[in-house]
Amino acid sequence: MDRNESAPAIVIKSERHGERDRMVTVLSPVWGLRRVLVYGAQKSRKAVRAPLYTEAVFHIYNNRERNLCSLVDLNIISIHENVLSGLEVNLSSSLMCEIIMDQRGGEAPAYYTLLTSCLDRLDADNYQLVVIQFILRALALAGQGLSLSACPVCGRPYGADEILGFSNQVASPCCHICDNLSGSLILPPNARRYLADSLALELPQALSLGLSGNMRRRIMRYMIRSYRFITASALKSDAALLELEGDCQ
Numbered sequence: 722m723d724r725n726e727s728a729p730a731i732v733i734k735s736e737r738h739g740e741r742d743r744m745v746t747v748l749s750p751v752w753g754l755r756r757v758l759v760y761g762a763q764k765s766r767k768a769v770r771a772p773l774y775t776e777a778v779f780h781i782y783n784n785r786e787r788n789l790c791s792l793v794d795l796n797i798i799s800i801h802e803n804v805l806s807g808l809e810v811n812l813s814s815s816l817m818c819e820i821i822m823d824q825r826g827g828e829a830p831a832y833y834t835l836l837t838s839c840l841d842r843l844d845a846d847n848y849q850l851v852v853i854q855f856i857l858r859a860l861a862l863a864g865q866g867l868s869l870s871a872c873p874v875c876g877r878p879y880g881a882d883e884i885l886g887f888s889n890q891v892a893s894p895c896c897h898i899c900d901n902l903s904g905s906l907i908l909p910p911n912a913r914r915y916l917a918d919s920l921a922l923e924l925p926q927a928l929s930l931g932l933s934g935n936m937r938r939r940i941m942r943y944m945i946r947s948y949r950f951i952t953a954s955a956l957k958s959d960a961a962l963l964e965l966e967g968d969c970q
């Protein structure tokens with residue numbers, strides 16, 4: 722039976738759909754990931770629009786026979802205009818949305834809270850910290866959290882000053898003996914402490930931890946590269962973000 726449905730959601734992808742319309746993908750704590758057709762969004766000035774990163778209560782019409790949801794109206798919660806303030810924040814936002822698509826919505830309520838909180842706090846001064854915290858927490862939600870206290874290959878607890886390597890057999894950081902990437906993805910002890918300590922905090926507190934500019938860049942690079950190894954995913958924004966940091970790897 723067809724019906725009208727309403728739920729909070731955020732637009733994480735927006736594509737052209739024919740000449741006049743757009744197809745948006747929203748993440749909702751109620752619906753998970755859902756594709757919603759926005760009629761007339763390309764052409765008509767009167768059409769209700771739902772640009773990328775719009776967080777709102779979405780009112781949709783669910784035509785079950787045609788397996789098609791379309792947008793009726795929305796009540797804006799936030800348009801996250803801070804995301805348009807620069808290339809860094811823009812790429813950071815794209816990366817976070819790509820990861821949610823990559824995880825197919827996963828634990829939708831938790832991802833929704835994580836994404837909207839990260840977007841709310843994102844700015845040109847802290848985008849590296851936001852990306853670090855987002856990936857760290859998204860991996861934990863996916864059950865693929867980094868092993869930061871003991872080696873997942875040999876089981877040995879890490880020493881306080883141990884530099885971790887990475888094992889692509891278990892897709893996790895590991896001790897230097899079990900490293901099978903020849904030291905190409907290493908995690909120094911101070912960075913490991915930051916990751917472990919910050920993950921135990923709520924997001925706002927984690928984002929307020931002090932970290933030097935150099936450490937931010939290095940840990941963000943580490944998190945992006947770890948995500949690639951752990952999930953074997955091909956994202957688009959990650960390479961662009963690394964390139965921006967002066968790193969083409």
Ligand SMILES: [Zn+2]
Binds near residue numbers: 876896
């Ligand atoms: Zn080991």
